[in-house]
Amino acid sequence: MSRADALRPDFSLWHLIAVELRRQRQIRKISGAALAIMLDCDRSTVARYESGDVQLPIARARILDREWGLLGFFENLVKHAKNAQDLDWWETFKEYERRANLVKTYEPSLIPGLLQRENYARAVFEIGRRTDVDEAVAERLARQEILTRKDPCKLMAILDTAAVLRAFGDADVMRDQLGYLLEISERPNVFLRVTSDRLVGYDCIGGGFTVLQTPTGDLGFATYGSTGHISLDPLDVQDQAIRYDQIGMSSLTVEATRAFLRKTLESIS
Known part of the structure; x- marks a missing residue:
């Protein structure tokens, strides 16, 4: 078909x-x-x-x-x-994500789904009062396969400092999550950065967004509160890519990000 x-x-x-x-x-x-x-x-x-x-x-x-x-x-x-808000926007997003060869994402509130550990994801869904926590966690972990498949997708992720410092679950959960960020940041297809205190305001501040590049077309995705909006319009996708680069210009380097993650991990009691 x-x-x-x-x-x-x-x-x-x-x-x-x-x-x-x-x-x-x-x-x-x-x-x-x-x-x-x-x-x-x-x-x-x-x-x-x-x-x-x-x-x-x-x-x-x-x-x-x-x-x-x-x-x-x-x-x-x-x-x-x-x-309009497509009724199937999440299914459309996941289909593009499965086919993506490059993902650029900025997340101001929590660790991006592609980088979440099981217990961290569970804590996120429980706080959100999801009634299908087990299914939601399983789906989130399954999505991460794009980073480890034979021809892995490249992930370029910028996390707001608050997203790293905000705790979901207990100290063990956060130690496991931050330790995993350090581990996966060493992979050649994962580029992880954290914003610095020099980050200036940008258009549509307040929500995260993602740009997915695939062989058949690109998709832009932005979150507004508990809802998501996708766009296949090249101008919208380009606008999100520009915003990502603007945030990246005032973010820590990859190496400085690892140092920040190590320091944060060591501070968890």
């Missing part, structure tokens, strides 16, 4: 847009190559729009409406999709 055939338009407006784009093209008996010419892009980009790997930009939605006489149909769908 192709990725286009696996789309779920009943759960995601972006999936609906991808399905409808393909359907409208086929109704008009237009090839993907011909549509690419109309949209001023290459054929592979059209394929990625139709598979849902890349979100249709509003400028190209307007071209479709104009050329096909659809009176704002695609433009309105894109506008609604940008303002």
Whole structure:
């Protein structure tokens, strides 16, 4: 089954847009190559729009409406999709994460899920009053396989100092978690840094965000309180990547981060 055939338009407006784009093209008996010419892009980009790997930009939605006489149909769908929260956003995120070859993430509140130990993760979910703690922990640990598989994903993680110092669970849990951060930071595919006291404010301060790079397209993910928002829009993804670099410019180096983690670990009584 192709990725286009696996789309779920009943759960995601972006999936609906991808399905409808393909359907409208086929109704008009237009090839993907011909549509690419109309949209001023290459054929592979059209394929990625139709598979849902890349979100249709509003400028190209307007071209479709104009050329096909659809009176704002695609433009309105894109506008609604940008303002909506997909019911399956978590499943979409996990699918991109599984295919990622590079993950850039900033976390202001806690250790990122890809770096959490079992007992730390359990404490996080218990504090959050999850009713499915065992299942949630198992899922979180399973996601970490991308860092140890045959062709491991590269992880570039920046943790706010508060995320390192904030305790979840007892002293044993935190010793285990910080010791693991030191251990995994030695792996060639993991680059771990902690913010310094020179960190200045940045756009959308208050929530964490992640950029996933995959062979078929990139995804941006941001958290707002207890909710998450994903975007496949290249401009949104680029904006998050820039924010990551801005935070990185006023963060500790990898070596200084290890020293900070060792000092923090030694201070736990």
